[in-house]
Amino acid sequence: MHLAGKHAVVTGGGTGIGLAIARGLAEDGATVTITGRRIEVLEEVATPGLHPLAMDVTNEDSVVSGFAEATAAHGPVQIVVANAGLAEGRTLAKMDMAFWRKILATNLDGAFLTLREAMKTMSTTEWGRVITMASIAGVRGLRGAPAYTASKHGLIGLTRGLSEDYIAAPYTFNAICPGYVETPIVTRNSADIAAKTGMSEDEARQLLVKSNRHRTMLEVDEIAGAARWLCSDAARSVNGQCIEIAGGQM
Structure with missing residues (x-):
């Protein structure tokens, strides 16, 4: 229960990888706010350790008010997992501006808003962990999905840039890159x-x-295990890294 007393926010926390991470952090003692656009999905998986909160990462007002509500209910955010995202492919010839913006608005803009609001509260504390959910597409090109690839490359760049901005602070910033x-x-x-x-x-x-x-x-517990390790004291000097989980070297 080494995360007892810590408040974590996991976006896209109602299903899949996000839910597995949220449950793992709760097992480690954290109070976890899980967010997503569909409150009914979040409420179905809510437990005494998982607290549902409707929040759309593509909407700035929703993110600002969501973090304000979560902080008021459970205290400053000390762990944030920017997991919400879209995984859709379309070739360049078939891609219009609306599709491009949809992918970038969720995967990159949404992460930016999430981390900005999280750091407003985390910066009032003396400990913090920031994890972004990137992809193998963030370290190499993914055929047939240039928008998705660009969004995940950008997400890794955002993570590494913030790790440098806060290098002297007691927070770490890392990206997980699953296959x-x-x-x-x-x-x-x-x-x-x-x-x-x-x-x-x-x-x-x-x-x-x-x-x-x-x-x-891959199974979700493999990704959740990496996130839990990044939140442990053993990973206190792991910062600005891309943790690739894809069964081998990419």
């Missing part, structure tokens, strides 16, 4: 690939599996 993880996103992407290519959904899924270097689908 394909067994989540509803993979199910949706498999269906999308199948519809576009004519292959079966199982064939599409295997295509994603093969993108992981060990040719195995």
Whole structure:
């Protein structure tokens, strides 16, 4: 229970990776605010340690008021996991400005707003952990998804830039870069690939599996474990890093 007394905010905390991280932090003693656009999804998974809060990271007013409400209820934020994001692909020729802005607004602008508001409260404390959920697409190009790739490269840049800005402060900033993880996103992407290519959904899924270097689908507990470690005292000098979890070197 080494995180007892700490308040964590996990965006996109109602499903998949975000929910696994939120539950892990709660197991370690933290009081965790889970956010998302759909309050009914959050309420379904809420427990005494997980507190649901409707918040849309693409809306500045929503993020500002959301952090104000969370802080008023549970105290300053000392752990923030910027996990909310979209994983959608579209080639350059088929991409319009609306699609580009949708991806960047969620994956990069949303993280910026999340971290800005979190640091307003974290900076009043003497300890903090900032984790952004990037992707293997943040360290290499992802075919057929240039907007997503750009957003995750930008997210890593934001994380590293903030780690330098706060280098003398008692906070760390790190990005986790997973490969394909067994989540509803993979199910949706498999269906999308199948519809576009004519292959079966199982064939599409295997295509994603093969993108992981060990040719195995990752599980959410692997990502949550990395986040929990980054919040531990053992990782107190890990700062400005990209933790790649993809079954091998990228």
